[in-house]
Amino acid sequence: MAPREFDTIVIGAGSVGNPTAYFLAKEGLRTLVLDELSSSGQGQNKAAIGGVRATHSDPAKIVLCRQSLEIFSHWEGTTGTDIGWKRGGYCFPAFTEKVEATVKGLLPVQKRFRLNIDWVDAETLKKVVPGISENGLRGGTFSPEDGQVSPLAAAESFTHEATKLGAVFRYREPVKSLILKGNSVVGVRTEEGEYRALTVVNASGVNAAGISKMAGLDTPILPDSHEGGISAPVQPFLGPLIVDLRPGPEGKTINFYFGQDAHGQIIFCYTPIAPIAGTNRNSTYEFMPIVAARLVEVIPRLKNLMIRRVWRGLYPMTPDGSPIVGEAPNVEGFVLGVGMCGQGFMLGPGVGESLAALIAHGAPAIDRDVFDLLSPARDLYRGKKEALK
Numbered sequence: 348m349a350p351r352e353f354d355t356i357v358i359g360a361g362s363v364g365n366p367t368a369y370f371l372a373k374e375g376l377r378t379l380v381l382d383e384l385s386s387s388g389q390g391q392n393k394a395a396i397g398g399v400r401a402t403h404s405d406p407a408k409i410v411l412c413r414q415s416l417e418i419f420s421h422w423e424g425t426t427g428t429d430i431g432w433k434r435g436g437y438c439f440p441a442f443t444e445k446v447e448a449t450v451k452g453l454l455p456v457q458k459r460f461r462l463n464i465d466w467v468d469a470e471t472l473k474k475v476v477p478g479i480s481e482n483g484l485r486g487g488t489f490s491p492e493d494g495q496v497s498p499l500a501a502a503e504s505f506t507h508e509a510t511k512l513g514a515v516f517r518y519r520e521p522v523k524s525l526i527l528k529g530n531s532v533v534g535v536r537t538e539e540g541e542y543r544a545l546t547v548v549n550a551s552g553v554n555a556a557g558i559s560k561m562a563g564l565d566t567p568i569l570p571d572s573h574e575g576g577i578s579a580p581v582q583p584f585l586g587p588l589i590v591d592l593r594p595g596p597e598g599k600t601i602n603f604y605f606g607q608d609a610h611g612q613i614i615f616c617y618t619p620i621a622p623i624a625g626t627n628r629n630s631t632y633e634f635m636p637i638v639a640a641r642l643v644e645v646i647p648r649l650k651n652l653m654i655r656r657v658w659r660g661l662y663p664m665t666p667d668g669s670p671i672v673g674e675a676p677n678v679e680g681f682v683l684g685v686g687m688c689g690q691g692f693m694l695g696p697g698v699g700e701s702l703a704a705l706i707a708h709g710a711p712a713i714d715r716d717v718f719d720l721l722s723p724a725r726d727l728y729r730g731k732k733e734a735l736k
C-alpha cells in the first residue's frame with residue numbers, strides 16, 4: 348500500500364513544483380508530488396524556450412532568478428547530469444531611440460543589485476551577435492552571466508534527484524479536493540484516496556486558482572496563450588538570447604525573443620500585442636510567417652533556417668504581472684508558488700529553494716523583505732487602481 352502520510356505535498360510536477368520537491372527532500376522532509384499528467388514537466392514547463400536571466404527590473408525577480416542561475420549553472424557539477432546549460436548571456440539590441448532609452452533606464456536598478464550587465468556600442472554588439480542587422484543598430488545591453496537550459500531535461504533531472512532523496516512522485520493523479528480542518532489544509536484527495544501532510548504547496552500552474560479555491564482562497568490567475576517554435580540545429584554561432592523590444596511592423600507583436608540552444612537549434616517566441624486569454628493550445632497559421640520576418644529582420648542570415656516544430660503554451664498570469672509566492676493568508680498549512688507569468692522556468696529553482704526553506708525553517712532562502720514583495724497578501728490590483736486614478 349502506498350504511503351499516505353507526508354511532511355509536505357506538492358501539487359504539480361512543473362517548473363516550480365519539481366525544484367520545490369527537490370529542495371524539500373534535501374531538507375529531509377518526506378515529500379509527495381502529485382501531477383495530473385503522465386510525467387514530469389509536461390504542463391507549461393515544456394512550453395518554455397528555456398531562457399534564464401537575473402537581469403529584470405523587479406527586485407524579487409532579480410534575486411530569485413540569481414538563485415536560479417546559481418542552481419542551474421552548478422547543476423551538472425553537483426549531479427553529473429547535463430541539462431543543456433549554456434551561459435551565453437542575454438542581449439537587448441536597440442534599433443530605435445525609444446528602445447535605447449528603455450534598456451538604459453533599467454541599468455541603474457540592475458547595477459544596484461550588482462548584476463553583470465552594461466550598454467555596449469554597435470561595433471561591440473556586432474561581435475556579441477555575429478550577423479546582426481546594422482540597419483539602425485545603436486548598440487544594446489549585454490549581460491554575459493545569464494543563460495539557457497533545456498526545460499524538459501531540467502524537469503526530469505530535478506525529479507530524478509528528488510526521488511533519490513526520498514521524494515515520491517505520482518502521475519496521472521489529479522488533486523480533486525483539499526482536506527480542511529478548521530482554517531488549516533491538512534491533506535489532499537485524489538481518486539486513489541487521501542494523503543495527509545503538515546504543509547500542502549500549490550504549484551499547479553494555470554490551474555492554481557481552482558486549487559486555491561478549494562481552500563476558500565481567491566488567487567486570481569488566468570491563462571494566456573503564447574506560441575513558440577524551434578529549428579533544426581545549425582552550427583553554433585549565437586551566444587546570447589536576443590530580446591528585440593520593437594513592436595513588429597505587422598502590428599501583432601510587442602516584442603520578439605530568440606536564441607540558439609546548447610544543441611545548435613534556434614528557439615523563439617513573441618508576445619502578441621493583444622493578450623490571448625484562455626486555454627487554446629492550437630498553433631495558429633500566422634505565427635511562423637511573423638516569426639520568420641522578425642528573425643530575418645534581426646539576423647538576415649537566418650533566412651535559410653529549417654523549422655522543426657511549433658507549439659502553443661499558456662502563461663499563468665496575475666493581475667500585476669508578478670508571481671504569488673509564500674504562505675497563504677488566513678489558511679494554515681497552505682503555501683503558494685503560483686502565477687509565474689512568462690518567467691516560471693527561470694524563477695522555478697529560486698522559488699523552490701525559498702519555499703523549501705520557508706517550510707523547513709520558517710524563513711525563505713533570500714532576504715525576507717525582498718521575498719515578501721511577492722506575498723499572496725499584497726494588493727494584486729494596486730497598479731490597476733493607480734492607473735484608474
Ligand SMILES: Cc1cc2nc3c(=O)[nH]c(=O)nc-3n(C[C@H](O)[C@H](O)[C@H](O)COP(=O)(O)OP(=O)(O)OC[C@H]3O[C@@H](n4cnc5c(N)ncnc54)[C@H](O)[C@@H]3O)c2cc1C
Nearest residue numbers: 359361362363390391392396398522552660690691692693
Ligand atoms: C511559448 C512560451 C515560452 C516561454 N519561455 C519561457 C522562458 O524562456 N523562460 C521562462 O522562465 N519561462 C518561459 N515561459 C513561461 C513558463 O513556461 C511558465 O511560466 C512556467 O512553466 C509555469 O510554471 P508552473 O510550475 O507554474 O506551471 P507548470 O510547469 O505548468 O506546472 C504545473 C503542474 O501542475 C499540474 N497540475 C495542474 N492541476 C493539477 C491538479 N489538480 N492535480 C495535480 N496536478 C495538477 C500540471 O499538470 C503541471 O504539470 C514560456 C511559456 C511559453 C508558453
